[in-house]
Amino acid sequence: VEDDCVVDGRIPRHSLGSFCNATREPVKAMDAVLCDPSHKYKAKCDLHRGQYPPVGHRYFPDSSMAPKFQRADWCPIARNDKVDCLGDPKGGAQSFIPEERHGSESRCFEASVGSEDRSLCLTSHCDAANRALRVSVGDQSFICDSDFETLSFVSSSGMRVELRCPRLTAVCPDMFCPGNCAGKGVCDFSRARPKCACFDENDASPGCFDSLPSSADVECEESGVARRHKLSWVALASIAHALLVFGWGIR
Numbered sequence: 222v223e224d225d226c227v228v229d230g231r232i233p234r235h236s237l238g239s240f241c242n243a244t245r246e247p248v249k250a251m252d253a254v255l256c257d258p259s260h261k262y263k264a265k266c267d268l269h270r271g272q273y274p275p276v277g278h279r280y281f282p283d284s285s286m287a288p289k290f291q292r293a294d295w296c297p298i299a300r301n302d303k304v305d306c307l308g309d310p311k312g313g314a315q316s317f318i319p320e321e322r323h324g325s326e327s328r329c330f331e332a333s334v335g336s337e338d339r340s341l342c343l344t345s346h347c348d349a350a351n352r353a354l355r356v357s358v359g360d361q362s363f364i365c366d367s368d369f370e371t372l373s374f375v376s377s378s379g380m381r382v383e384l385r386c387p388r389l390t391a392v393c394p395d396m397f398c399p400g401n402c403a404g405k406g407v408c409d410f411s412r413a414r415p416k417c418a419c420f421d422e423n424d425a426s427p428g429c430f431d432s433l434p435s436s437a438d439v440e441c442e443e444s445g446v447a448r449r450h451k452l453s454w455v456a457l458a459s460i461a462h463a464l465l466v467f468g469w470g471i472r
Contacts, residue, residue, distance in 0.1 A: 226296035227280035237369060238388040240296045241266035242281070254338040255299035256329035260387050262303040263329050263340040306342035317341060318376035320359040328392055330356070333383040334376075341384070347393035352414065354392055356384070365389065390415050399428035406432070 224233070226240040239258050243266040257264045272287035278295035279287075288297040306327040317339045327342045334341075344357040354365040356372070363372045365386030372384040390397050390410070397415045398408035406419035406429035419429040426432075 225280060226294065230281045236296075238391055239298070240293075241268065241299045242297065243268065243299075254331070254340055256331055256340050256387070257299045257303065258391060260328045260330070260392050261307055262305055263342065264299040264303045265301040266297055266299050267301050268297040304342075318380060318382060319378055320376055322357075328387070330387065331385045335380050341382075343384075345392075347396055349393075349396050352389070352396050354386065354389055356386075358382075358384075400430075402429045403432070405429040 224235060226236045227233075227242055230242055232240060232242050238256075238260075241255055243255060255264055255266055256262065267288040267290050268286060269289060270283065270285050272289065273285050274287040274291075274295040280296070281287075287295050290298065290300060306323055306329045307325055309323060317334050318341065321342050322344045323342050324344065326344050326346060328345045330341050330343055330345075332339055332341050346355055347353075348355050348364075351364075351366065356363045356365060358374060359377055361374060363374070363384070365372070368386065368388045368390075370386040372386065373382070374384070375381050390408075394401075398417050402408055402417040402419065405421065405424070406417040408415055409418040417427065417429050419426075419432055421429070421432040424430075424432045
């Protein structure tokens, strides 16, 4: 996090989908209104009063508000009472629309269902050719081709749904910076469409795959080889010493 994750209790655009500021406490996990940052789970926001974070990490007008999980610079994350979208829902959690699906191809989407904020598990897949996320809702198909785009539809139950697309780099990271740029570049998130900025300026491959190993990589590899050779000689010396100690001569 380079900038504050929460500013005066509000979520700035750079924090959308990663951090939360919801103080609403649903009665049951099935009433969760958020998705965790990976969009694999429905979850509640880890935000509580009476925590009193350090002065440099107070993001709310009420200075006692903070998460119990502190290792993200005291930034609140949706991580409590998770309901798994990829597997069987815990405790037979309720589906808010008939089109909800749990399974390996499902992801969590935040939505307004009627007049209430909900999170939904829906089947989706990454469309690398078009750098988009395809979402299946029953026999309907929708495309998220930009972050936080709103998709509207009416479920088979007659409920009007306003579905918010996730940050695409969170759900489909390999569409933008494959293999985390192979360790030979950095993912440039300042661009409208994030992409790898390769250390080798001549490398135009999507994941910096055409870059040669850096001198540091070579030095590390050579150091590893030398260390393995050294360890081999140490091992042989130890064996020879043991033979001498126990009087086992080599004949």
